[in-house]
Amino acid sequence: MATAPLLTATPSGDTLELRPGGSWTAANAATLERLSNDVAPQLDRAGVVKVDMAEVRELDTLGAWLLEKMSRRAASAGHRADVVGIADNYTGLIEEVRQVNRRTPAAPPARNPIVAKLDDIGRGTIGASEDVTAFLQMLGSLCIAILGVLRRPRSLRLTSLTYQLYRVGWQAIPIVVLITFLIGAIIAQQGIFHFRKFGADSYVVDMVGILVLRELGVLIVAIMVAGRSGSAYTAELGSMKMREEIDALSTMGLDPVEVLMLPRILALIFALPILSFIGSMAALYGGGLVAWFYGGMGPAIFIARLHEAVSVTHFQVGIIKAPFMALVIGIVACSEGLRVKGSAESLGKQTTTSVVKSIFLVIVLDGLFAVFFASIGM
Amino acid sequence: MQEPAEQFAIRVRDLVVGFRRHVVIDHLALDVIRGEILGLVGASGGGKSVLMRTIIGLIPRQGGDIEVMGSPINHDRATRSAAGRWGILFQQGALFSSLTVRQNIQFPLRENLVLSDALMDEIATAKLEMVGLKPEDGDKFPSELSGGMTKRVALARALALDPAIVFLDEPTSGLDPIAAGDFDALIKTLQKTLGLTVFMVTHDLASLNTVCDRVAALADGKIVAIGPMRELLQSEHPWVRAYFHGKRSQMLQPRAS
Numbered sequence: 356m357a358t359a360p361l362l363t364a365t366p367s368g369d370t371l372e373l374r375p376g377g378s379w380t381a382a383n384a385a386t387l388e389r390l391s392n393d394v395a396p397q398l399d400r401a402g403v404v405k406v407d408m409a410e411v412r413e414l415d416t417l418g419a420w421l422l423e424k425m426s427r428r429a430a431s432a433g434h435r436a437d438v439v440g441i442a443d444n445y446t447g448l449i450e451e452v453r454q455v456n457r458r459t460p461a462a463p464p465a466r467n468p469i470v471a472k473l474d475d476i477g478r479g480t481i482g483a484s485e486d487v488t489a490f491l492q493m494l495g496s497l498c499i500a501i502l503g504v505l506r507r508p509r510s511l512r513l514t515s516l517t518y519q520l521y522r523v524g525w526q527a528i529p530i531v532v533l534i535t536f537l538i539g540a541i542i543a544q545q546g547i548f549h550f551r552k553f554g555a556d557s558y559v560v561d562m563v564g565i566l567v568l569r570e571l572g573v574l575i576v577a578i579m580v581a582g583r584s585g586s587a588y589t590a591e592l593g594s595m596k597m598r599e600e601i602d603a604l605s606t607m608g609l610d611p612v613e614v615l616m617l618p619r620i621l622a623l624i625f626a627l628p629i630l631s632f633i634g635s636m637a638a639l640y641g642g643g644l645v646a647w648f649y650g651g652m653g654p655a656i657f658i659a660r661l662h663e664a665v666s667v668t669h670f671q672v673g674i675i676k677a678p679f680m681a682l683v684i685g686i687v688a689c690s691e692g693l694r695v696k697g698s699a700e701s702l703g704k705q706t707t708t709s710v711v712k713s714i715f716l717v718i719v720l721d722g723l724f725a726v727f728f729a730s731i732g733m
Numbered sequence: 734m735q736e737p738a739e740q741f742a743i744r745v746r747d748l749v750v751g752f753r754r755h756v757v758i759d760h761l762a763l764d765v766i767r768g769e770i771l772g773l774v775g776a777s778g779g780g781k782s783v784l785m786r787t788i789i790g791l792i793p794r795q796g797g798d799i800e801v802m803g804s805p806i807n808h809d810r811a812t813r814s815a816a817g818r819w820g821i822l823f824q825q826g827a828l829f830s831s832l833t834v835r836q837n838i839q840f841p842l843r844e845n846l847v848l849s850d851a852l853m854d855e856i857a858t859a860k861l862e863m864v865g866l867k868p869e870d871g872d873k874f875p876s877e878l879s880g881g882m883t884k885r886v887a888l889a890r891a892l893a894l895d896p897a898i899v900f901l902d903e904p905t906s907g908l909d910p911i912a913a914g915d916f917d918a919l920i921k922t923l924q925k926t927l928g929l930t931v932f933m934v935t936h937d938l939a940s941l942n943t944v945c946d947r948v949a950a951l952a953d954g955k956i957v958a959i960g961p962m963r964e965l966l967q968s969e970h971p972w973v974r975a976y977f978h979g980k981r982s983q984m985l986q987p988r989a990s
Contacts, residue, residue, distance in 0.1 A: 381895050385847040415895035416927070420859055421852075447926035455859040458868065697876030698830030 358412055359383070362390040364397055371401030373425065376410030379418025391421045395428060404429040409440035419445070419452040486712075493612075493690040497620060500613040515618035523584040524626030530583070531576055531630050532637040538575055539567055539638030543645040556650055560657055561664035563642035568669040572635030573627075574721055577680040580627055581713040585688040588619055589709035592692025593702045601693070620685030627681035628674050635673065672733055676724050680717050687713040741800075742767045742898050742930035743788060748797035750780070750787050757783045759954030760797070767897075770924055770931040772941045774976060775951030781934045784951065785900055788932070789821060802897055820891030820899040824906060826883040828875040834861070834886050835871035841893040860889040863926075865919055881912040885919070892923065901933040905940050913937060917944045938977075950976065 360383045361376040373394065379387060398404060406426060411418075426436035441449055466474075504511045546559035592615060595601050601611050639661070646652040652660075691709035695702050743765035750758035757780040765771050775781040786792045788799055790806050799806040802818060828837050838857040842848060848856070858868045864885040875883060884904060891899050904920065905913035917940045924931050924944075935941060941948050942962055949959040952972040958965050966977050 381842075381846060384842075388848060388852055416859060416863070416892075417856055417895065420856060424855070444928060448928075451863060451926045452859065455862040456855055456868075698874065700831035 360387055360390065360418075361410075362394060364394050366397065366401060369402035371397055371404050373404065373406045374410060375406070375408060375418075375422060376412070378413040379411055379422070380413050380415045381417045384417055387418060387421055391425060394425065398425060398429045398434075399432050401429070402434055404434055404436040406436065406438045407440045408438065408442070408445075411442070411445070414442075414445045414448060416448065416452065419448050420455075423449070423452045489690045489694070490686060493616070493686045496610075496612045497616065497686065500610065500617045503610075503613060504617065510613065512614060512618045515614075516622055519619050519622030520626055522587075523580065523622050524629060527580065527583060527626070527630060528633060531579060531634050534579060535567075535572060535575055535634035536637040536641040538571060539563060539641030540645045542566060542571070542638075543642035544649055547646065547650040557652070557656075557660060559642075559646060559650065560652075560660040563639065563646075564661050564665040565669055567635050567638040567642070568665055568673045570673070570721070570725075572638055573631040573673045573677050573680065574717070576631045576634040577627060577677070577684065577717045578714050580623065580630065580681070581684045581688075581717060582710055584623065585684045585713045586706050586710050588685070588688035589692040589695075589706045590702065592616075592689060593695030593705055596693055596695050597697060597702065616685075616689045620682065620689065623681040623685040624678045627684075628677040631674060631677045635670075668733055672724075672728050676721065679724075680720060683716045683720055684713040687716060740766060742769075742802060743932065744798075744800040745788065746798045748784075748787065748799065749795040750783055750792060751795055757954060758787065758794075761951075761955050763949060763956050763959070765898075765930060765932055766947075767930050768924075768928060769946040770920070770933060770944055772945035772948045773932070773934045773951060774936065774941065774948060776972070777936075779951055780954060781951055782902060785902060785932065785934055789819060789900060818896060818898070820888075820894070820896040822884070822887050822891045822899065822901045822904055824902045826875070826887040828878075828883060828887055828890070830875050832874075833871065834866075834873050834875070834878070837875070837886060838871075838889050838893050841890065845894060856893075857889075860892060861886075863892070863923065864889045865915070880907050881909075881916065884908065884916060888919070888923075892927070895927065896929075898930045898932060901931060901935070903935055903937075904933060905935065905937045910939070913940065914943075920944055 358377040360379055361374075363374045363376070365372045365374070377383075404426065406422060408414075408422070422438070426438060429436040438449070543559055543563050546562050547556055550556050550559055550562075592601070595615070601615070604611050604614055643654060643657045646657050647654055688709050691705045691712070695705045741764050743763070745761060745763040748758050748761045748763075749756065761784070763784075773781055773784070783792060787794050788801065788806065804818075828834075829840065832840065835854070835857045838860050839853050842853055842856060858871060861868060861871055866882065866885055866889070870878075870882065870886075875886070878886065888899075888901075888904075901920070905916055908916060917937075920931060920933075920940075921944045923929060933940075933945065945962065947960055948962055948965050949956050950965060950968070950970070950973045951957070952970070957970045958968040958973045965973060968974065968977075
């Protein structure tokens with residue numbers, strides 16, 4: 356059935372006779388486009404264009420449109436275009452194609468580049484202030500939900516809370532332990548390597564101890580939790596939003612913040628200090644192992660030095676930060692989840708935003724805490 | 734008279750489809766004649782969508798033969814990648830949400846053909862107008878469309894490569910009666926102009942009545958009745974009787990039956 360498409364153009368005096376033949380279908384699109392482009396210049400010159408379609412074996416929208424385009428081109432140059440020999444079964448299609456593409460959609464008005472830039476900046480600023488509002492709004496509704504729970508402790512979703520704790524806490528332990536162990540080991544190795552030059556090997560223990568307990572333990576764990584659980588929260592809440600599940604909850608008289616967000620955020624607030632503690636221990640263990648095998652410092656000496664080098668204060672400084680970081684991660688994750696719109700793309704975008712924003716805020720928060728603890732002398 | 738193989742768009746013989754031990758399609762036979770609109774009815778969960786998905790090669794079968802436009806269908810890559818063979822309108826439209834309407838329609842063109850951008854735009858606009866939308870709608874995103882528009886765009890995408898067959902999965906579900914009527918009329922018109930074969934899964938008695946040339950009833954994994962609507966209304970099969978003569982259907986019955 357399918358045959359190669361042809362287009363013969365025979366100029367006779369003032370008349371140009373076009374004889375398309377073969378299969379004018381989408382399967383031969385590339386050939387067809389070339390054929391019709393080749394003949395285009397002749398169309399402008401000819402006085403009368405006659406299209407004889409008797410030899411067209413197959414025709415579809417694409418072929419019909421290309422033929423229609425040729426006759427339109429002739430018509431727009433002020434010439435007559437006659438189409439003859441249309442097979443009965445294609446009349447409807449040809450008629451239909453004559454109607455389309457008559458009206459070019461109005462082009463969007465050109466914008467002044469400077470105005471456009473200003474517009475972008477303005478929108479960006481509004482967007483940033485909306486971010487702050489969304490954060491504060493979520494914090495506020497979270498506080499209201501907590502007050503509600505304090506008034507009626509039974510309204511706390513204990514099952515959900517336990518399940519979330521299991522997911523963000525228990526299930527995160529292996530990866531947290533592995534990563535912090537490696538970080539502790541790397542810090543110790545670097546410390547030993549560089550401190551050895553001036554014979555200060557033993558101070559590696561001070562460095563690892565203080566660094567891990569005060570800063571790195573909690574920071575690394577918070578970043579990992581933001582990437583692991585924060586993104587999951589955003590994606591879950593976002594897809595629930597897309598499928599109107601959150602609206603369904605509110606119409607049943609339930610507060611989505613209380614039902615969905617409170618258990619999730621509380622779970623994070625409980626889990627993060629525990630994970631930070633476990634992470635810090637794993638990092639110290641990694642540091643100790645490296646000190647033993649790479650630095651030749653036995654475990655007994657390491658522990659004794661550690662005992663001298665760190666105090667409970669360092670540990671407190673680290674662990675106090677954890678719940679606040681958890682709160683920031685949870686609020687950002689939930690409020691980004693609620694901003695998901697209808698499309699799959701928007702879900703991906705909000706999940707990315709959630710992770711980037713919560714990691715950024717965690718680091719900013721860590722900096723603020725550093726200033727605070729320095730000023731109170733901890 | 735044409736050759737038998739030429740006459741049929743879809744031939745299904747002795748088809749068996751099941752999930753683990755649960756048999757959904759049980760030795761089913763079905764012929765769809767070229768150029769007709771066939772409506773398929775059946776109980777919810779009775780295997781209508783399974784049958785459609787098996788015919789287009791999305792679900793593996795346990796036995797039987799399927800031929801679409803003379804070529805055998807298998808559950809493999811080759812079948813699924815023969816995109817030009819058919820167009821499919823999924824129930825929810827299944828438009829790509831990150832692409833505009835125009836890009837959605839151009840997607841099959843872009844993937845399967847070598848065309849200049851200008852021509853591709855013209856074809857997309859042509860398809861948009863053929864399904865009754867405005868060229869301006871091409872720049873919208875799927876999330877900005879109403880239910881009826883989504884279905885129309887999905888139909889335009891299904892028709893992008895001018896397939897010989899289109900499969901429609903509940904094309905009028907979720908549309909108000911006016912929009913559903915318009916959509917039925919559109920299917921009929923396009924079927925005539927493009928010479929399509931339409932395989933339509935539907936529960937809409939009005940569309941069965943107005944647009945379908947023949948109606949097939951699927952019950953117990955078999956086609957229990959097939960023919961023009963008049964004949965189905967006289968069918969003695971208990972499920973078919975219940976379907977067309979139930980309380981809900983009675984309101985729509987023509988007095989003649």
